[in-house]
Amino acid sequence: xxxxxxxRGKGSxxxxxxxxxxxxxxxxxxxxxxxxLRDSELKVNVNTPKxxxxxxxxxxxxxxxxxxxxPKDKYKEQYGTSPxxxxxxxxxxxxxIPIFLEKHKVKVPxxxxxxxxxxxxxxxxxxxxxxxxxxxxxxxxxxxxxxxxAKAREQE
Numbered sequence: 001x002x003x004x005x006x007x008r009g010k011g012s013x014x015x016x017x018x019x020x021x022x023x024x025x026x027x028x029x030x031x032x033x034x035x036x037l038r039d040s041e042l043k044v045n046v047n048t049p050k051x052x053x054x055x056x057x058x059x060x061x062x063x064x065x066x067x068x069x070x071p072k073d074k075y076k077e078q079y080g081t082s083p084x085x086x087x088x089x090x091x092x093x094x095x096x097i098p099i100f101l102e103k104h105k106v107k108v109p110x111x112x113x114x115x116x117x118x119x120x121x122x123x124x125x126x127x128x129x130x131x132x133x134x135x136x137x138x139x140x141x142x143x144x145x146x147x148x149x150a151k152a153r154e155q156e
Contacts, residue, residue, distance in 0.1 A: 045069045
Protein backbone atom coordinates (compact mmCIF):
# COMPACT_ATOMS: atom_id res chain seq x y z
CA UNK A 1 0.00 0.00 0.00
CA UNK A 2 1.04 3.50 -0.61
CA UNK A 3 1.38 6.10 2.07
CA UNK A 4 0.12 8.97 -0.06
CA UNK A 5 -3.39 8.99 -1.40
CA UNK A 6 -4.24 10.87 -4.54
CA UNK A 7 -6.95 13.44 -4.08
CA ARG A 8 -9.43 12.77 -6.80
CA GLY A 9 -12.62 14.65 -7.36
CA LYS A 10 -11.35 17.90 -5.91
CA GLY A 11 -10.97 20.52 -8.66
CA SER A 12 -10.41 24.21 -8.70
CA UNK A 13 -12.98 26.25 -6.81
CA UNK A 14 -15.82 27.88 -8.78
CA UNK A 15 -15.42 31.49 -9.84
CA UNK A 16 -17.68 33.78 -7.89
CA UNK A 17 -19.97 35.90 -10.06
CA UNK A 18 -21.43 37.92 -7.21
CA UNK A 19 -19.55 41.11 -8.22
CA UNK A 20 -20.36 40.79 -11.95
CA UNK A 21 -23.50 43.01 -11.85
CA UNK A 22 -21.52 45.73 -10.06
CA UNK A 23 -18.84 45.69 -12.74
CA UNK A 24 -21.42 45.81 -15.53
CA UNK A 25 -23.21 48.78 -13.97
CA UNK A 26 -19.92 50.62 -13.47
CA UNK A 27 -19.05 50.14 -17.16
CA UNK A 28 -22.53 51.20 -18.22
CA UNK A 29 -22.33 54.33 -16.09
CA UNK A 30 -18.83 55.12 -17.42
CA UNK A 31 -19.94 54.92 -21.06
CA UNK A 32 -23.05 56.98 -20.37
CA UNK A 33 -20.92 59.75 -18.86
CA UNK A 34 -18.18 59.92 -21.50
CA UNK A 35 -20.36 59.53 -24.62
CA UNK A 36 -20.80 62.74 -26.57
CA LEU A 37 -23.99 63.06 -28.55
CA ARG A 38 -24.17 65.00 -31.78
CA ASP A 39 -25.23 68.53 -30.87
CA SER A 40 -26.51 69.68 -34.25
CA GLU A 41 -28.51 68.23 -37.09
CA LEU A 42 -27.14 68.64 -40.58
CA LYS A 43 -29.71 70.64 -42.57
CA VAL A 44 -27.75 71.02 -45.81
CA ASN A 45 -26.50 68.41 -48.26
CA VAL A 46 -22.72 68.29 -48.07
CA ASN A 47 -20.85 65.96 -50.39
CA THR A 48 -17.26 67.06 -49.87
CA PRO A 49 -14.80 66.72 -52.75
CA LYS A 50 -12.09 64.07 -52.78
CA UNK A 51 -8.40 64.81 -52.23
CA UNK A 52 -5.13 62.92 -51.86
CA UNK A 53 -3.09 65.11 -49.48
CA UNK A 54 -5.09 65.08 -46.24
CA UNK A 55 -4.20 65.73 -42.62
CA UNK A 56 -6.35 65.07 -39.58
CA UNK A 57 -7.30 67.83 -37.19
CA UNK A 58 -5.51 67.41 -33.87
CA UNK A 59 -8.09 68.63 -31.36
CA UNK A 60 -11.74 68.41 -32.41
CA UNK A 61 -12.80 70.65 -29.52
CA UNK A 62 -10.93 73.57 -31.15
CA UNK A 63 -12.82 73.30 -34.45
CA UNK A 64 -15.75 75.40 -35.67
CA UNK A 65 -17.68 73.64 -38.42
CA UNK A 66 -19.28 75.76 -41.13
CA UNK A 67 -21.46 73.79 -43.54
CA UNK A 68 -22.29 75.16 -46.99
CA UNK A 69 -24.61 73.35 -49.37
CA UNK A 70 -28.12 73.13 -50.75
CA PRO A 71 -30.87 72.65 -48.13
CA LYS A 72 -32.16 69.13 -47.61
CA ASP A 73 -35.53 68.18 -49.11
CA LYS A 74 -37.58 68.94 -45.98
CA TYR A 75 -36.17 72.52 -45.86
CA LYS A 76 -36.43 73.35 -49.58
CA GLU A 77 -39.93 74.89 -49.30
CA GLN A 78 -38.80 77.33 -46.62
CA TYR A 79 -35.24 78.11 -47.78
CA GLY A 80 -35.28 77.35 -51.51
CA THR A 81 -32.72 75.42 -53.51
CA SER A 82 -29.83 77.88 -53.59
CA PRO A 83 -26.77 77.07 -51.45
CA UNK A 84 -27.08 78.11 -47.79
CA UNK A 85 -24.73 78.26 -44.83
CA UNK A 86 -25.33 76.37 -41.59
CA UNK A 87 -23.65 77.45 -38.34
CA UNK A 88 -24.24 75.03 -35.50
CA UNK A 89 -27.79 73.76 -35.81
CA UNK A 90 -29.43 76.57 -37.79
CA UNK A 91 -29.30 78.27 -41.16
CA UNK A 92 -27.35 81.53 -40.99
CA UNK A 93 -26.11 84.41 -43.06
CA UNK A 94 -22.52 85.59 -43.44
CA UNK A 95 -23.07 88.41 -40.92
CA UNK A 96 -23.71 85.80 -38.16
CA ILE A 97 -20.16 84.42 -38.35
CA PRO A 98 -18.52 86.77 -35.77
CA ILE A 99 -21.16 85.90 -33.13
CA PHE A 100 -20.77 82.18 -33.89
CA LEU A 101 -17.00 82.43 -33.51
CA GLU A 102 -17.26 84.36 -30.25
CA LYS A 103 -19.68 81.82 -28.73
CA HIS A 104 -17.21 79.04 -29.47
CA LYS A 105 -14.22 81.07 -28.27
CA VAL A 106 -15.81 81.56 -24.82
CA LYS A 107 -16.01 77.78 -24.32
CA VAL A 108 -12.29 77.24 -25.07
CA PRO A 109 -9.57 77.84 -22.45
CA UNK A 110 -7.64 81.06 -23.03
CA UNK A 111 -4.35 79.24 -23.64
CA UNK A 112 -5.84 77.35 -26.59
CA UNK A 113 -7.84 80.17 -28.19
CA UNK A 114 -5.11 80.99 -30.72
CA UNK A 115 -5.34 77.44 -32.12
CA UNK A 116 -9.06 77.55 -32.94
CA UNK A 117 -9.69 76.33 -36.48
CA UNK A 118 -12.67 76.97 -38.74
CA UNK A 119 -13.40 73.95 -40.89
CA UNK A 120 -15.38 74.59 -44.06
CA UNK A 121 -17.44 71.61 -45.13
CA UNK A 122 -18.54 72.67 -48.56
CA UNK A 123 -20.57 70.68 -51.07
CA UNK A 124 -18.67 70.00 -54.28
CA UNK A 125 -21.50 71.53 -56.38
CA UNK A 126 -21.43 74.92 -54.61
CA UNK A 127 -19.98 77.89 -56.48
CA UNK A 128 -17.11 79.80 -54.89
CA UNK A 129 -19.08 83.03 -54.38
CA UNK A 130 -20.57 82.11 -51.01
CA UNK A 131 -17.32 80.40 -49.96
CA UNK A 132 -15.35 83.56 -50.74
CA UNK A 133 -17.83 85.65 -48.71
CA UNK A 134 -17.41 83.29 -45.75
CA UNK A 135 -13.61 83.38 -45.99
CA UNK A 136 -13.64 87.20 -46.13
CA UNK A 137 -15.89 87.40 -43.05
CA UNK A 138 -13.67 84.92 -41.19
CA UNK A 139 -10.59 87.01 -42.00
CA UNK A 140 -12.29 90.22 -40.83
CA UNK A 141 -13.36 88.45 -37.62
CA UNK A 142 -9.76 87.51 -36.83
CA UNK A 143 -10.16 83.80 -37.62
CA UNK A 144 -7.12 83.12 -39.80
CA UNK A 145 -6.81 79.34 -39.44
CA UNK A 146 -9.17 77.84 -42.01
CA UNK A 147 -9.44 74.21 -43.05
CA UNK A 148 -11.28 72.65 -45.99
CA UNK A 149 -12.82 69.26 -45.28
CA ALA A 150 -12.45 66.56 -47.93
CA LYS A 151 -12.78 62.81 -48.35
CA ALA A 152 -9.83 60.58 -49.08
CA ARG A 153 -9.38 59.65 -52.73
CA GLU A 154 -7.80 56.38 -53.78
CA GLN A 155 -4.36 57.01 -55.24
CA GLU A 156 -3.67 55.52 -58.65
